[in-house]
Amino acid sequence: MLRVFNFFCFAVSAFACLALYHVSEQTRVARGELRTVRERIQQERQLADTLQAEWSRVADPSRLQQFAQADGAQDKPAIELSSTTQLPRRGDTLVADAEVRSASAVVTAPVTTAPLPPIFEAGR
Numbered sequence: 790m791l792r793v794f795n796f797f798c799f800a801v802s803a804f805a806c807l808a809l810y811h812v813s814e815q816t817r818v819a820r821g822e823l824r825t826v827r828e829r830i831q832q833e834r835q836l837a838d839t840l841q842a843e844w845s846r847v848a849d850p851s852r853l854q855q856f857a858q859a860d861g862a863q864d865k866p867a868i869e870l871s872s873t874t875q876l877p878r879r880g881d882t883l884v885a886d887a888e889v890r891s892a893s894a895v896v897t898a899p900v901t902t903a904p905l906p907p908i909f910e911a912g913r
Contacts, residue, residue, distance in 0.1 A: 846852075
């Protein structure tokens with residue numbers, strides 16, 4: 790009876806060791822994945838900071854004003870609407886010298902002709 794009890798205790802301790810090893814292996818894998826995710830998050834934050842700095846440089850009002858003056862663009866009157874009831878009705882003019890155009894645009898697609906593969910090769 791003592792041998793059976795000793796064998797049972799040995800088997801339980803062996804299964805406990807295997808379970809502990811399995812948990813520690815899962816923990817090691819999870820830590821590696823967590824490290825990878827943290828590195829990716831850090832890279833994305835650095836990229837976002839870079840893009841934000843570039844955007845603040847590109848969207849600088851004085852720089853935009855310089856580009857507008859270089860293109861010969863002139864200030865056009867603008868209307869600020871505070872509610873939808875102030876929207877003009879069909880046929881009403883907003884500003885006397887405002888230029889109104891249709892919002893649709895037609896773009897022709899470039900025609901490309903790729904050489905067709907030969908169906909029959911000479912000599913076969």
